[in-house]
Amino acid sequence: MTTEEIILSSARKVFRSKGLEGARMQEIADEAGINKALLHYYFRSKEKLFEKIFIEAFADLLPAVRVSLNQVENLSQFLTFFISRYFDLITELPYLPQFILQEINRNPDLMRKVTGNNELPIAQVKMLIHRDVERGLIRPIEAEQLMVNTIALIIFPFAARPIVQSLIFDNDQAAFENFLSHRKEVITRFVLDAIKPQNSL
Amino acid sequence: MTTEEIILSSARKVFRSKGLEGARMQEIADEAGINKALLHYYFRSKEKLFEKIFIEAFADLLPAVRVSLNQVENLSQFLTFFISRYFDLITELPYLPQFILQEINRNPDLMRKVTGNNELPIAQVKMLIHRDVERGLIRPIEAEQLMVNTIALIIFPFAARPIVQSLIFDNDQAAFENFLSHRKEVITRFVLDAIKPQNSL
DNA sequence: GTCTATATGCAGATAGAC
DNA sequence: GTCTATCTGCATATAGAC
Numbered sequence: 001m002t003t004e005e006i007i008l009s010s011a012r013k014v015f016r017s018k019g020l021e022g023a024r025m026q027e028i029a030d031e032a033g034i035n036k037a038l039l040h041y042y043f044r045s046k047e048k049l050f051e052k053i054f055i056e057a058f059a060d061l062l063p064a065v066r067v068s069l070n071q072v073e074n075l076s077q078f079l080t081f082f083i084s085r086y087f088d089l090i091t092e093l094p095y096l097p098q099f100i101l102q103e104i105n106r107n108p109d110l111m112r113k114v115t116g117n118n119e120l121p122i123a124q125v126k127m128l129i130h131r132d133v134e135r136g137l138i139r140p141i142e143a144e145q146l147m148v149n150t151i152a153l154i155i156f157p158f159a160a161r162p163i164v165q166s167l168i169f170d171n172d173q174a175a176f177e178n179f180l181s182h183r184k185e186v187i188t189r190f191v192l193d194a195i196k197p198q199n200s201l
Numbered sequence: 202m203t204t205e206e207i208i209l210s211s212a213r214k215v216f217r218s219k220g221l222e223g224a225r226m227q228e229i230a231d232e233a234g235i236n237k238a239l240l241h242y243y244f245r246s247k248e249k250l251f252e253k254i255f256i257e258a259f260a261d262l263l264p265a266v267r268v269s270l271n272q273v274e275n276l277s278q279f280l281t282f283f284i285s286r287y288f289d290l291i292t293e294l295p296y297l298p299q300f301i302l303q304e305i306n307r308n309p310d311l312m313r314k315v316t317g318n319n320e321l322p323i324a325q326v327k328m329l330i331h332r333d334v335e336r337g338l339i340r341p342i343e344a345e346q347l348m349v350n351t352i353a354l355i356i357f358p359f360a361a362r363p364i365v366q367s368l369i370f371d372n373d374q375a376a377f378e379n380f381l382s383h384r385k386e387v388i389t390r391f392v393l394d395a396i397k398p399q400n401s402l
Numbered sequence: 403g404t405c406t407a408t409a410t411g412c413a414g415a416t417a418g419a420c
Numbered sequence: 421g422t423c424t425a426t427c428t429g430c431a432t433a434t435a436g437a438c
Contacts, residue, residue, distance in 0.1 A: 003403075021222040022307060025432065038404060040433060098306050101361055105299050106223060108363040115367060122369060139394065144369050144380055145387045152357030157349055159360070160302055162309040166316060168323060168345050179345055186346045193340065194395035204421075226414065239422060241415060 004042055006032050008052065015053045016095045019102050023050075051113065054103055057096055058114040064089055069121050075132040075195075078125070079150060080188055086154050087184045097159040122147075138195040146195065153187045205243055207233045209253065216254045217296045220303050224251075252314065255304055258297055259315040265290055270322050276333040276396075279326070280351060281389055287355050288385045298360040323348075339396040347396065354388045 001009075010031035014023045025046055029036045043049040068081040090097060104110055129143040157164055157180065169176045202210075211232035215224045226247055230237045244250040269282040291298060305311055330344040358365050358381065370377045 018307075019222075021220075024430095026430095035405065036432080037406085037434080041403075044433095046432065098302060100364070101299060102303050102306075104361075104363045105303075106219075111363055111367040120368065141387070141391070142380075145384065145391075147369060148358055148365060148380075149354055149388075149391055152353045153350055155361075156353030156357055160305075160356075162305045162312055163301070164349060166312040167321065168348060179343075179349075183346065186342070187350075190342070190346075190350060190395045193397075194391045196394075225412095227412095236423065237414080238416080238424080242421075245415095247414065 003032075003034070003038070007034070007039060007042055007049075011049050011053050012056075015050055016057065016099045019099065020046075020050045020106070051110075054100075054110060055114055058100060060093065061086075061089065061096060061100070062120060065120055065125070069124060069128075075128050075138060076192055078128060079191055083150065083154060083188050083191065084184060086151075087187070090154065090158055091180070094158050094161070097155045101159055136197060139197055141195060146191075149194075150187075150191055153190065157183065204233075204235070204239070208235070208240060208243055208250075212250050212254050213257075216251055217258065217300045220300065221247075221251045221307070252311075255301075255311060256315055259301060261294065262287075262290065262297060262301070263321060266321055266326070270325060270329075276329050276339060277393055279329060280392055284351065284355060284389050284392070285385060287352075288388070291355065291359055292381070295359050295362070298356045302360055337398060340398055342396060347392075350395075351388075351392055354391065358384065 007028070010028050011023075014028045014031060018027075023046075025036050025039055028049075029039055032039075039046075039049065043052070064085045065082065068078055068085055072078040072081060125147065126143040129138075129141070129146055132138050133140050161176075165171060165173065165176045169179065208229070211229050212224075215229045215232060219228075224247075226237050226240055229250075230240055233240075240247075240250065244253070265286045266283065269279055269286055273279045273282060326348060327344040330339075330342070330347055333339050334341050362377075366372060366374065366377045370380065
């Protein structure tokens, strides 16, 4: 592992949990076992280092959509794949949603830096939804609403973890983890039931 | 309006949009048309001033649940009331969700300060859900999952506004506002359809 | 490339006049 | 109560030796 990689790894850890403003160069240096000067030698400034970490974090979440679209025949299948993949991904990276929400809200201009070369197949998903609505395979719903609903259900408990854990589970951590452990199946069923046409049994 | 009220109003504005770490005492003073020293005269420290604003912000979101529970016969009715009230509330205060998520994640201890005297009727809602599941009025679902789902659907587009606006709506602000304008009805229907028993038409 | 030492700037907080 | 001026500490960033 080169020094640069060690720095990036340490910066990743610190920035993801504290954000740009909460992070300290000193803490990143300590985490990497080097001193502050070396951080600047490699990345010039805190902002530049942060930007690298942020773009990478955002990119980490995007591939889930692409992969799912390939081996899929209809919308229900896509949603099942997508929820499964995306939920697993975020389970591995539970800090990411809140990190990204926080930084994008602080500086919406960051969106420009991450969308450039990452053309998501949003349009295809919209078409898939429209098609299945037309065919009567699902209840009528706007594509955008369904997409936002699905992502909201996946991300929210991670982004709002301390609140959910406290208000809903009275700080019973085991109960919260049990809740998360079968949430993937719950969400999948919830979404599919919500869009299932009324005359199907 | 007393000086103290002017300060609180200015602090509210600055803290809600920038958070504790992003806010500057100077900016709050400018906003209030006074100088920094006076902020400390009234509230001793930035943290103390912030805490007042945060507790108040959290409290702003809580009454929605209580009111809804009173004039309600069954779960579907409760959900309809709750979604409507809560969605309207957040439409008026769109900064609050992300503000609260950010600060609670930065310092989860803040939860202790807001839950003390604000006993929410979470237990009653859970019982209401269980009861209607038992009676077969809705599909089987854990109370906690349904509660989290409902809140997620309401809050997410506000907390993630810049991302949704960019990725889903390609920065077409009018399209996004149109999306929000009938989202309340969409969510209500989405949730009710998801829990509707299979044999009902 | 990596370090120690230092410069620079800024933000929170205080002292003290009015 | 409100102000100006100042202190203090800290965080980013740089200079310069090795």
